[in-house]
Amino acid sequence: xxxxxxxxxxxxxxxxxxxxxxxxxxxxxxxxxxxxxxxxxxxxxxxxxxxxxxxxxxxxxxxxxxxxxxxxxxxxxxxxxxxxxxxxxxxxxxxxxxxxxxxxxxxxxxxxxxxxxxxxxxxxxxxxxxxxxxxxxxxxxxxxxxxxxxxxxxxxxxxxxxxxxxxxxxxxxxxxxxxxxxxxxxxxxxxxxxxxxxxxxxxxxxxxxxxxxxxxxxxxxxxxxxxxxxxxxxxxxxxxxxxxxxxxxxxxxxxxxxxxxxxxxxxxxxxxxxxxxxxxxxxxxxxxxxxxxxxxxxxxxxxxxxxxxxxxxxxxxxxxxxxxxxxxxxxxxxxxxxxxxxxxxxxxxxxxxxxxxxxxxxxxxxxxxxxxxxxxxxxxxxxxxxxxxxxxxxxxxxxxxxxxxxxxxxxxxxxxxxxxxxxxxxxxxxx
Amino acid sequence: xxxxxxxxxxxxxxxxxxxxxxxxxxxxxxxxxxxxxxxxxxxxxxxxxxxxxxxxxxxxxxxxxxxxxxxxxxxxxxxxxxxxxxxxxxxxxxxxxxxxxxxxxxxxxxxxxxxxxxxxxxxxxxxxxxxxxxxxxxxxxxxxxxxxxxxxxxxxxxxxxxxxxxxxxxxxxxxxxxxxxxxxxxxxxxxxxxxxxxxxxxxxxxxxxxxxxxxxxxxxxxxxxxxxxxxxxxxxxxxxxxxxxxxxxxxxxxxxxxxxxxxxxxxxxxxxxxxxxxxxxxxxxxxxxxxxxxxxxxxxxxxxxxx
Numbered sequence: 001x002x003x004x005x006x007x008x009x010x011x012x013x014x015x016x017x018x019x020x021x022x023x024x025x026x027x028x029x030x031x032x033x034x035x036x037x038x039x040x041x042x043x044x045x046x047x048x049x050x051x052x053x054x055x056x057x058x059x060x061x062x063x064x065x066x067x068x069x070x071x072x073x074x075x076x077x078x079x080x081x082x083x084x085x086x087x088x089x090x091x092x093x094x095x096x097x098x099x100x101x102x103x104x105x106x107x108x109x110x111x112x113x114x115x116x117x118x119x120x121x122x123x124x125x126x127x128x129x130x131x132x133x134x135x136x137x138x139x140x141x142x143x144x145x146x147x148x149x150x151x152x153x154x155x156x157x158x159x160x161x162x163x164x165x166x167x168x169x170x171x172x173x174x175x176x177x178x179x180x181x182x183x184x185x186x187x188x189x190x191x192x193x194x195x196x197x198x199x200x201x202x203x204x205x206x207x208x209x210x211x212x213x214x215x216x217x218x219x220x221x222x223x224x225x226x227x228x229x230x231x232x233x234x235x236x237x238x239x240x241x242x243x244x245x246x247x248x249x250x251x252x253x254x255x256x257x258x259x260x261x262x263x264x265x266x267x268x269x270x271x272x273x274x275x276x277x278x279x280x281x282x283x284x285x286x287x288x289x290x291x292x293x294x295x296x297x298x299x300x301x302x303x304x305x306x307x308x309x310x311x312x313x314x315x316x317x318x319x320x321x322x323x324x325x326x327x328x329x330x331x332x333x334x335x336x337x338x339x340x341x342x343x344x345x346x347x348x349x350x351x352x353x354x355x356x357x358x359x360x361x362x363x364x365x366x367x368x369x370x371x372x373x374x375x376x377x378x379x380x381x382x383x384x385x386x387x388x389x390x391x392x393x394x395x396x397x398x399x400x401x402x403x404x405x406x407x408x409x410x411x412x413x414x415x416x417x418x419x420x421x422x423x424x425x426x427x428x429x430x431x
Numbered sequence: 432x433x434x435x436x437x438x439x440x441x442x443x444x445x446x447x448x449x450x451x452x453x454x455x456x457x458x459x460x461x462x463x464x465x466x467x468x469x470x471x472x473x474x475x476x477x478x479x480x481x482x483x484x485x486x487x488x489x490x491x492x493x494x495x496x497x498x499x500x501x502x503x504x505x506x507x508x509x510x511x512x513x514x515x516x517x518x519x520x521x522x523x524x525x526x527x528x529x530x531x532x533x534x535x536x537x538x539x540x541x542x543x544x545x546x547x548x549x550x551x552x553x554x555x556x557x558x559x560x561x562x563x564x565x566x567x568x569x570x571x572x573x574x575x576x577x578x579x580x581x582x583x584x585x586x587x588x589x590x591x592x593x594x595x596x597x598x599x600x601x602x603x604x605x606x607x608x609x610x611x612x613x614x615x616x617x618x619x620x621x622x623x624x625x626x627x628x629x630x631x632x633x634x635x636x637x638x639x640x641x642x643x644x645x646x647x648x649x650x651x652x653x654x655x656x657x658x659x660x661x662x663x664x665x666x667x668x669x670x671x672x673x674x675x676x677x678x679x680x681x682x683x684x685x686x687x688x689x690x691x692x693x694x695x696x697x698x699x700x701x702x703x704x705x706x707x708x709x710x711x712x713x714x715x716x717x718x719x720x721x722x723x724x725x726x727x728x729x730x731x732x733x734x735x736x737x738x
Contacts, residue, residue: 258599
């Protein structure tokens, strides 16, 4: 359902597709299993801390294990739960007997649970580890009440990806403004390329394009307010976003609604498409070696010079603490450790598909793409998460996914579409 | 008729005591036999069904105490019908699904069963081939058909050199999915009907043949009436399968973009992080109401027959 599903490295498209599908089917069934997980370890010894991990794919799973090994403050029991099941059952999980510490996402999705009183305040942990994180990271870890609830682990930026070799051969250069992008796309078309790869079968990838257009046209603050339900969707600002999208939609791969993001990424790999607005996980679709090294990206171009292009969409994954952990001291000690550069280095060594959230995370081992991503994000004025992480999950999945798909299908009725979104938003956000 | 009754009374008469102890046992047995299933049915069917109806009048989001939820009257129903664009298409798709299933795979399955019943050579092999999709899970079927229908990498477009976006074009994808789901339903109905046909007394056929009836006439005038109970089961299964159609669509695109079904809308709203439990319950209640109509028709039919 969301980009972070694909946090693992080196899994082929078909594999991911099938596994995600099958696991999705198991979602309901896993509900019982989940509560058993939570409740089963109630009698853990005094020093033991439980860590609920949704890093269930092979690569991140090993990375978590390696990271936990470095913790000296007592035993840690890692309960790994299938990523999608964990996400789909998060409400039951948090209300049942959650693990002391567990993995989750930054932004509104964390704040939502903080507001419901389902996760624990770890502001005192932040007074220990806060020095190692940028203000943007701290902002993303803070609830609406000003307290901290989240320890960031890593992030992965969204940008426009392309193949260096193809661009060299054709003499393309990364566009910095929307006009450049349109000119480049037109040129690609005459060169027989499909300019922008696009696949929205899963519903969420199009959110990245919407977010970037919105961030470039209306800026970060508007994005936040819009996502929080404070600004109307049928405003001229939002219509401008859809209008701009309609301008570039003809340069996107046609029939996007039947294509998965993996298939779209492969059209980039096969040099059928010129570029692709996607997260860094797109690299998973590129075989390790020369193909993956050939992958590069540029930031989404500027549209309004007054707004600039210094907001980066970079979803952050990390850890939270249960509202009433069985071993609170141990949990906080573990979180303090998880918020250190040392812990992040241990993780990233095994899973180099992400970028460490800590300022002092070891960058010497980064590949070129990671280094570039790190520079992009550290130079960003603000970091946005992702549409489905910055707003209510029910709004994102039951309103925005169908609406964006409707727009891709019929981009001409923006007035009707935005009015429909606004009406539904009111009923979900409670007017 | 009176005689056996009397003799029975006679034999039982001399042991009133024994009868009483038995009846305590009987009572216990009866009580257990009634109470246990009643509890199971109440717990697993009625309580959830009624809770769903009750929840559909609330704004509960699945978090916190039940006491926190507010009753908001019919607001969810108003929202479902007037402020939820996928609802209309979902109703329409379920209806199309039912009609297509009935006139397509169900009739085809019956036809195949009749053919296979004729002991043609390799009948077993054909049976296995047609039945295979029933054994596969729908999730797997969804995946198999994705390989066939994929726009860029799919078999169908590769063979015919087309550019049709089978799963992405909302005007086409429902029909593409119906082919996939019908492929499975055909095998199911075939097996069911074949089992029924095997149970038909061969003497009936012979008699018809002796009377000089053609094959077609034998089927419609002799076999078909005998198969009435199986026909009803087939009909009911077709209706049920159409109403609860879910997995294959969910596998393809979570029931969006031209593949909306009531069941997928319920799931989208209730399961997962979304947790619009009240809203989803309203959708589920509508589904219950529609199913009830069919159940009632079926029950009336069955009861009328028994009378």
